[in-house]
Amino acid sequence: MILSPKQLLALENVQWRIPLQGCAFTDNIAPWSNHLVSEINKLAQYLLTNSKVKATPELVALAFWARKSNIKSIQKTMQNDHLEQPRSVVHKVFHIAPANVDTVFFYSLILSVLAGNQNIVRVSLRSGDITQQLIKLLDTYLKTHQSCLSQLISIVEYDAEHRSATEAFSQWCDLRVLWGGDKAIQAISHIRPQTRQIAFPDRFSIAIIQLTEVEQIASAVDGLIRDLLPFRQQACSSPKAFYWWQTPNALQKVFWQRFGEQLGTNSQQFSMSDQVEQIICGQRLIMQGKVIAKPCQAIAGMRVIQVEKLSAVQFELHSGYGLLCDVQLDTLDTLPFADKLQTVSQFGLSQAMLQKLTKYQDNKGFKRLTTLGQALTFESNWDGINLPRAFTFIKSCDE
Amino acid sequence: MNLDLPDSVNMDSLLGLPVYDLTAQQKNSVLFQWLLKLTHLHILHCPEYARLLQYIAPDSIPTIEDIPPVAVRLFKELSLKSISEESIVKTLYSSGTSGQPSTIYLDGVTAKLQSQILVKILQHWLGKARRPMLLIDSPTTIQKGAGMTARAAGLQGLSFFGRDHTYALDENMQLNVPVVQAFFERYQGQSILLFGFTFMVWQHFIQALQDQQVRFNCTDAVLLHGGGWKKLQDKAVSNSDFKEAIQQQLGQVRVQDYYGMVEQTGSIYMECEQGYLHCPVWSDVVMRRTADLSVCNQNEVGLIQVNSILAHSYPGHCLLTEDLGQIIGEDDCQCGRKGKYFQVLGRVPSAEVRGCSDTFA
Secondary structure, three states: OOOOHHHHHOOOOOEEEEOOOOOOOOOOOOOOOHHHHHHHHHHHHHHHOOHHHHOOHHHHHHHHHOOHHHHHHHHHOOOOOOOOOOOOOOOEEEEEOOOOOOOHHHHHHHHHHHOOOEEEEEEOOOOOHHHHHHHHHHHHHHHHOOOOHHHHEEEEEOOOOOHHHHHHHHHHOOEEEEEOOHHHHHHHHOOOOOOOEEEEOOOEEEEEEOOOOHHHHHHHHHHHHHHHOHHHHOOOOOEEEEEEEOOOHHHHHHHHHHHHHHHHHOOOOOOHHHHHHHHHHHHHHHHOOOOOEOOOEEEOOEEEEEEOOOOHHHHOOOOOOOEEEEEEEOOHHHOOOOOOEEEEEEEOOOHHHHHHHHHHHHOOOOOEEEEOOOOOOOOOEEOOEEHHHHHHOOOOOOO | OOOOOOOHHHHHHHHOOOOOOOOHHHHHHHHHHHHHHHHHHHHHHOHHHHHHOOOOOHHHOOOHHHOOOEEOOHHHHOOOOOOOHHHOOEEEEOOOOOOOOOEEEEOHHHHHHHHHHHHHHHHHHHOOOOEEEEEEOOHHHHOOOOOEEHHHHHHHHHHOOEEEEEEOEOOOOOEOHHHHHHHHHHOOOOEEEEEEEHHHHHHHHHHHHHHOOOOOOEEEEEEEEEOOOHHHHHOOOOHHHHHHHHHHHHEEEEEEEEEOOHHHOOOOEEEOOOOOEEOOOOEEEEEEOOOOOOEOOOOOOEEEEEEEOOOOOOOOOEEEEEEEEEEEEEOOOOOOOOOEEEEEEEEOOOOOOOOOOOOOO
């Protein structure tokens, strides 16, 4: 039996951070309508002018992403589809957000709102500060602004062990979106298994760099820092290993020196507990993963560990938190191509090399090729799933 | 260098060392020799440990601080041992509240050493006479299952120092008032020993005595407790609050904390009259900076590394904990004991939280 919003709101041991509302109207929530795009843009503008947002790069990035110009460019990728037709029914989407990447639920939520769906987002009790901040900002915005968004957005917090809540929300929804570890996905998939579902399991990512002159170093350093620091290197698109391609040792040395200098002055830093995790993770890779590695090098609160090579299985032991494996690459064949390899971010590679890499991508060696510094930029086509389409055409979407 | 297991002659001379009398220099030469020996031993017999030291030549390690410490967490994730399955005589588990417990494998040599050293340390503080003993726990704690949890191991290990072992809590962890009352009446005026894990003593004993307004008038009692302050810190209970509350309910009680962990059972760090934890001759602490593992200055807060020469059956002679502490001084504590003395300041913020008890066996 599907519970009514009133019954869902009354569920025990569930804390509604932004309560679910009845969603009666359908007229002005045609998928991707100008009205919806403009409502999201207003929210983006609100976030961009907030001082707390300005101090948090992860929040700036998502607010920037939600601006009208960017949303319109996402919409363009769906041009051939029949959009902006009012719906006779409002579809319902239940998002289960991960604890490791604080802001990913926002992207998933907004794309679903743009598709004209009503949403419940479940956040973990273990969620980080940025998640909490973002929820407060959304709540304040919705309370102080007249917007149809308040009927489409709701956020709930409860313990992962609370199966009956997950079951009730799964029954309520037309589509369930799972962001999370393999184990969490497996556990949730067993709850009301007939629920239509999109899942984003564990992935790992790497970076490949080639330097030929000192002038390149500044932007390469900048790019790596941008891909490493946010979310404490917990995002699956954050590189865990850094591969050098035909780069003289002298340049590598200068690179790490500049990297340390810039990291040291950055407003975001790896914390003491992150550093403890780095030590543990380095030892785990060597002791359990049998990685051939030199002792860690401490660089401005993070650690770089020189390893001979890494297999996809060994990456599973790498939990991030500011530990980067440094590998000299002799041939592309030794890269850890696997279903679990998500993003390859590159810097300075020749056209010929890029073409070779693309061939590996075409052969399903990895999911996404991007420029160093762009690894964490959310793309609406994520992990091979076109989210705007998946949210817009729920009945026809294939899992 | 002799790579054989320590022979019994060696061990006897080791056991004969005075607990808190060696100066830094004397102690360092004994410790360094033994820790290096153990490093060699574990490289030979524990493949995971050998991998960790793959770029280090053990013969050219210049000082104790250059022996790489193994992160304690790895004992939760891996089965680390330097002995064959057949040589295992005892397996210890930490009583972590979250995730996997640590698993520590003991052979006869290590198990014996642990209990002998524990006896040496505790006799220094308690004397040789066995006192009537009140255990602040439930008798069911040591009966549960086959595995030896740290709490059960602690209760069992400590029982050696007492007689007429009386459990203060019933099987539901409720204060057993008639039993406790009878115990204090029977031994009125005599020396008694109380033992429990810090959180258990507070939550299930002192608070229950307060709630039920039960008081006793001890004249010569020692309360030994350990296992960590994390849960009490959350409730804003300090060491002095703790001591005061105990004395209010029980009278003349010498309250002594200790620091120790199941990964280095036996070589515990006892709190002295000045309120500092003391390193016995068989073990030592090093505080390290988390950023690069360099050694902290005196009074600087760092990650606690514990070294112990008792870990023969598993590579736990140099361990990096997830606790923070600071060295207050060495060889010059007001209490008169030699060795480093230090304070524990709790766990690294947001590191995995452990249970309320770990140590003795």
